[in-house]
């Protein structure tokens with residue numbers, strides 16, 4: 300009897316999960332104190348878009364401060380486009396909430412390129428997690444908003460992340476009856492900034508965070524602005540939504556040659572998403588210190604542009620990497636709960652590089668060794684205890 304059960308387990312261990320996903324639009328009712336900026340910042344032509352970027356990236360100036368006129372309460376019900384995935388036969392104990400960065404939508408975590416060969420979602424569900432990815436407010440199929448300056452900002456978006464988290468925790472997420480007591484938050488870039496800030500403000504509402512494409516060094520964000528070749532997004536987007544004008548800009552911001560497939564660059568360009576000027580002006584909204592004490596993994600590509608200036612190992616001091624300095628922000632954390640990992644041969648857009656899936660294993664195993672998710676060993680133990 301025992302032998303037969305083990306044989307089945309071995310087979311199950313080798314088999315890939317059967318991915319089952321629910322796509323749905325979820326309404327969240329949220330409120331935040333947003334920054335209020337001077338409306339003369341809204342660019343109404345491509346010359347004004349470039350002018351905005353020139354002011355935003357000028358050394359020695361701080362456009363966030365120069366344009367700030369006060370703060371205001373913003374609230375409302377917003378439609379958020381979500382995707383919840385798991386292995387069809389699993390009841391995962393941990394869900395990962397995935398927050399994408401600028402230029403993408405939730406498909407960043409589940410690129411369909413080469414038959415989903417680069418999918419982080421696939422790797423996570425194979426490792427026994429559930430995932431919730433969502434288009435950030437203002438992006439993709441989520442509500443675009445009406446005011447790209449004073450509405451669609453980091454502050455309000457963090458409340459979206461919080462509302463989705465609460466729904467998964469208290470069993471009110473549509474179509475997901477499970478009440479998750481174990482929730483991990485994984486971000487990329489601007490999504491990592493939001494994840495970091497969420498953990499700082501609501502430390503008991505997350506069991507662990509993974510900050511990919513991230514550091515606390517703001518010195519290089521201007522490269523991202525200048526190299527983005529931004530223009531007005533056009534289409535249904537009001538003035539103040541910007542998008543990258545060409546594939547070269549996307550390569551400069553996100554990809555490290557020669558470690559990506561030329562065809563994935565065209566794929567990314569075809570799916571590129573706009574950013575709001577309110578988001579750009581609130582990128583620096585995260586607090587300098589963070590009282591969260593749970594597990595924190597910083598996971599950044601060696602050649603990351605916006606957070607490392609293209610070389611994460613060039614620190615100019617004794618610290619091993621620029622992302623490693625994030626540990627200084629977590630003032631109460633035990634050493635075993637913090638790691639900064641530099642993924643080799645990779646730029647800022649981690650999921651689009653050749654070696655992406657090897658990096659996913661580092662993240663997933665790190666979570667499991669920190670008690671998050673069902674490690675194969677723990678699943679086996681549970682089975683054996685039932686026999």
Ligand SMILES: *[C@@H]1O[C@H](CO)[C@@H](O)[C@H](O)[C@H]1NC(C)=O
Nearest residue numbers: 361362363364365367517583
């Ligand atoms: C820029 O100004 C904002 C608003 O006053 C402030 O919060 C932020 O810390 C400033 N950034 C820098 C790099 O000084």
Ligand SMILES: *[C@@H]1O[C@H](CO)[C@@H](O)[C@H](O)[C@H]1NC(C)=O
Nearest residue numbers: 331332333369370371372373
């Ligand atoms: C936001 O609303 C709260 C509660 O209603 C109020 O105390 C606070 O002053 C408001 N903040 C701003 C910036 O208007």
Ligand SMILES: *[C@@H]1O[C@H](CO)[C@@H](O)[C@H](O)[C@H]1NC(C)=O
Nearest residue numbers: 324326376377378379442443
């Ligand atoms: C949000 O979604 C609901 C239901 O699909 C729809 O009726 C409503 O118009 C949407 N709201 C906005 C502002 O798009």
Ligand SMILES: *[C@@H]1O[C@H](CO)[C@@H](O)[C@H](O)[C@H]1NC(C)=O
Nearest residue numbers: 320321322382405406409411
């Ligand atoms: C769900 O959304 C993803 C894009 O994020 C898409 O690839 C997939 O086809 C959608 N699935 C369904 C059943 O609509």
Ligand SMILES: *[C@@H]1O[C@H](CO)[C@@H](O)[C@H](O)[C@H]1NC(C)=O
Nearest residue numbers: 413414416653654655656657
């Ligand atoms: C999928 O990725 C692996 C490496 O992770 C590679 O060996 C394989 O050729 C890729 N397959 C496709 C269809 O791209």
Ligand SMILES: *[C@@H]1O[C@H](CO)[C@@H](O)[C@H](O)[C@H]1NC(C)=O
Nearest residue numbers: 462465466467468469470471
């Ligand atoms: C879940 O949380 C939301 C937001 O705090 C709250 O409105 C709702 O009543 C809660 N539902 C349950 C079943 O706890």
Ligand SMILES: *[C@@H]1O[C@H](CO)[C@@H](O)[C@H](O)[C@H]1NC(C)=O
Nearest residue numbers: 464465468501502503504505
């Ligand atoms: C977090 O702590 C606050 C204040 O103690 C409490 O009201 C809230 O229920 C806690 N939330 C969770 C998810 O434990």
Ligand SMILES: *[C@@H]1O[C@H](CO)[C@@H](O)[C@H](O)[C@H]1NC(C)=O
Nearest residue numbers: 641642643644654657658661
């Ligand atoms: C691929 O990524 C893994 C995990 O970080 C790393 O151990 C390995 O050295 C990488 N391979 C290459 C060729 O960069």
